[in-house]
Structures are given as C-alpha cells and as structure tokens.
Amino acid sequence: MSEPIRVVVTGAAGQIAYSLLYMIAKGDVFGPNQPLILHLLDIPPMMGVLEGVVMELADCALPLLRGVVPTAEPAEAFKDVVAAFLVGAMPRKQGMERKDLLAANVKIFKVQGEALDTYANKNVKVLVVGNPANTNALICSRYAPSIPKENFTAMTRLDQNRAQAQIATRLHVPVADVSNIVIWGNHSSTQFPDASHGKVHMEKGKDVTVREAVGDDAWLRSVFVETVQKRGAAVINARKMSSAMSAAKAAGDHMRDWFHGTASGRFVSMGVLSDGSYGAPKDVVFSFPVVIKNKKWEIVKGLQIDDFARKMLDATGKELEEERTEALAIIGA
Numbered sequence: 001m002s003e004p005i006r007v008v009v010t011g012a013a014g015q016i017a018y019s020l021l022y023m024i025a026k027g028d029v030f031g032p033n034q035p036l037i038l039h040l041l042d043i044p045p046m047m048g049v050l051e052g053v054v055m056e057l058a059d060c061a062l063p064l065l066r067g068v069v070p071t072a073e074p075a076e077a078f079k080d081v082v083a084a085f086l087v088g089a090m091p092r093k094q095g096m097e098r099k100d101l102l103a104a105n106v107k108i109f110k111v112q113g114e115a116l117d118t119y120a121n122k123n124v125k126v127l128v129v130g131n132p133a134n135t136n137a138l139i140c141s142r143y144a145p146s147i148p149k150e151n152f153t154a155m156t157r158l159d160q161n162r163a164q165a166q167i168a169t170r171l172h173v174p175v176a177d178v179s180n181i182v183i184w185g186n187h188s189s190t191q192f193p194d195a196s197h198g199k200v201h202m203e204k205g206k207d208v209t210v211r212e213a214v215g216d217d218a219w220l221r222s223v224f225v226e227t228v229q230k231r232g233a234a235v236i237n238a239r240k241m242s243s244a245m246s247a248a249k250a251a252g253d254h255m256r257d258w259f260h261g262t263a264s265g266r267f268v269s270m271g272v273l274s275d276g277s278y279g280a281p282k283d284v285v286f287s288f289p290v291v292i293k294n295k296k297w298e299i300v301k302g303l304q305i306d307d308f309a310r311k312m313l314d315a316t317g318k319e320l321e322e323e324r325t326e327a328l329a330i331i332g333a
C-alpha cells in the first residue's frame with residue numbers, strides 16, 4: 001500500500017462536506033489502495049461542530065483514513081495537500097441566482113488561493129465547489145501564481161450528472177448507459193446542457209446517439225435544457241437548502257476522474273481556464289468537455305456547434321465575463 005496523501009476539504013462542517021468526507025475517506029475517490037490524511041478547514045465559530053464530524057469519522061472505523069487535521073487556519077489546512085475540495089462558502093437561498101453570492105464568497109477564494117500558493121504541494125489539484133464556482137476558481141488561480149493554471153477547476157459535474165439522469169429517465173435506460181452529454185459554460189442558469197454529442201448504450205449492445213434515441217429535438221432544446229439549468233433552484237425550493245448529497249457525489253466523480261482518467265471514448269465536463277476553444281471567451285473558467293489521462297485534462301476538439309449551440313455558448317460566456325469584472329471590482333484588483 002502506498003504512503004498516505006494529504007487532502008483538504010474546506011467548509012468541512014457544512015452539509016456537502018458531511019457526505020463528501022465519508023466518500024473520500026472510504027476510498028471512492030482516490031481508490032481502495034490509497035491511504036489518506038484529511039485536512040478539514042472551517043471558520044472559528046464552526047470548530048465545535050467540526051469536532052463532532054471528526055468524532056464521526058473516527059467512529060466510521062475506515063481503514064484508509066490515517067489521520068484527520070481539523071483547523072480554522074488556512075496555513076495548516078493547505079500544508080502539503082495534493083488535492084483540494086474548496087467547498088466552504090455561503091450557499092444561495094430561494095429566489096437568488098448563484099452570482100448573487102459573489103460579494104459574500106469571492107474574497108474567500110482570494111485568501112485560499114494565496115494559502116494554496118504558499119503551503120500546498122505544487123501539483124495540487126483544486127476543485128472549486130463553492131458558488132459562483134467558475135468565477136471563484138478563476139480568482140483562486142490568480143492568487144496562486146506558483147501553481148499551474150490547469151490545476152484549478154470548477155464543478156459542473158453535478159450538472160452533467162443531472163443531464164445524464166434526465167436522458168436516462170426519458171429513455172428508461174440505466175444512467176450508466178448514457179454518456180458524452182456536455183455542459184458548456186457557467187455553473188448557472190445560463191449553462192448549456194448539450195445532448196447533441198451524447199450516446200446511449202441500448203439493448204443488444206448497440207450504441208446510438210441520444211438525438212436518435214430520444215427522437216425529439218424540440219424537447220432536447222427546451223424542456224431538457226431548462227430542467228438542468230434550473231435543477232439547483234428546484235432542489236432549494238423543495239428542501240429549503242441547496243443540494244448536498246448529489247453535490248458531494250459529483251465532487252467525488254470529478255476528482256476521481258482527474259486522478260484516474262476517463263474511459264476510452266468517453267468525455268466529462270469540467271470548468272477549466274478557457275483557451276478560447278469553441279469561440280468561448282479567454283481568461284474565464286468555462287465548462288468544456290474534456291478527456292483525462294495521466295492526471296492531465298484536455299479539451300475535446302472538433303465537436304459540431306450549430307446556430308442554436310452558438311447562441312447558448314455566447315450567452316454563458318458573456319455572463320462569465322460580467323462575473324469576472326464584478327469579482328475583480330469586489331477584491332479591488
């Protein structure tokens with residue numbers, strides 16, 4: 001068995017972390033042969049709650065968990081970590097858009113970028129979950145100049161999982177038989193869930209396109225898109241709290257694929273620093289389809305973008321540029 005790796009989860013006393021920590025500690029993310037030491041960061045008033053989380057982790061008696069470091073100090077939390085789940089941030093309430101959280105949350109990601117830069121392993125893989133995730137990831141990377149820009153990502157995997165589940169339900173197939181649905185752009189209500197490159201594994205072992213299997217382009221461009229765009233708000237309306245179990249699952253999926261790679265012929269969506277591919281604006285964290293090998297992601301090239309997709313990509317890119325302007329004003333950069 002290899003040496004333990006250090007992994008940080010911020011917002012460790014919160015609701016997403018409550019599901020995520022268990023998944024990580026039992027080996028779902030870094031594998032069944034990878035021991036780990038979990039660093040748990042939260043703010044000083046939450047240290048009592050965090051103590052309870054530490055007790056529960058111990059009581060899970062998990063063989064891979066070799067240590068737990070609960071702390072309110074970023075310097076201690078980020079020391080030597082090779083993976084960082086940046087969850088700690090305020091969630092939105094009913095009636096809010098995620099970008100309404102910029103003023104409250106973006107400063108957290110400046111501070112944590114600086115702490116990652118100083119204390120983390122230089123190969124650290126960073127996943128920003130706290131909203132607005134794309135713009136927070138951009139700010140975080142800007143304040144960590146010694147860490148490669150490609151090591152900062154934002155989570156759109158929850159949107160991808162939601163989209164796959166909608167298609168699977170419509171076609172009455174298991175969710176694992178649906179692949180290559182793309183989430184473009186921002187983790188917000190302007191995101192573009194795009195099923196036009198999707199595949200479905202049908203009975204008798206045959207792969208067909210999602211478009212062919214669904215046979216209803218109007219549905220794929222309207223009800224499907226809107227359901228995924230508004231799913232976070234629908235969960236908030238029902239639960240009076242934002243998604244947590246599904247967000248934790250998606251964060252685990254994202255980091256697992258980053259560490260272990262994507263299967264042949266399959267791609268996944270991640271918010272990454274845009275190089276302008278597919279006409280997206282540069283220097284924003286934009287969700288693209290990627291393939292991953294040897295812990296490095298690469299944007300999938302050559303997908304067809306029709307007029308409808310072009311409009312959707314442009315709208316979400318424009319929103320990300322606006323968020324960037326607002327975020328930089330808030331942190332006084």
Ligand SMILES: NC(=O)c1ccc[n+]([C@@H]2O[C@H](COP(=O)([O-])OP(=O)(O)OC[C@H]3O[C@@H](n4cnc5c(N)ncnc54)[C@H](O)[C@@H]3O)[C@@H](O)[C@H]2O)c1
Pocket residue numbers: 010011012013014015016017041042043046087088089090091092108128129130131132133155156158159187242243244247
């Ligand atoms: N990208 C996505 O798909 C996605 C999905 C779900 C939720 N989210 C976002 O994730 C974030 C967390 O959601 P939650 O439901 O766990 O919220 P929560 O309120 O239950 O927990 C957040 C935790 O973060 C802590 N925190 C606040 N500031 C911190 C700081 N500076 N350092 C460390 N910890 C800090 C809080 O004390 C709290 O314990 C929210 O911003 C939410 O909108 C994103």
Ligand SMILES: O=C(O)C[C@H](O)C(=O)O
Pocket residue numbers: 091092098131158231232233235236242243
């Ligand atoms: O919608 C939210 O505010 C929480 C999260 O981003 C989600 O998509 O469920």
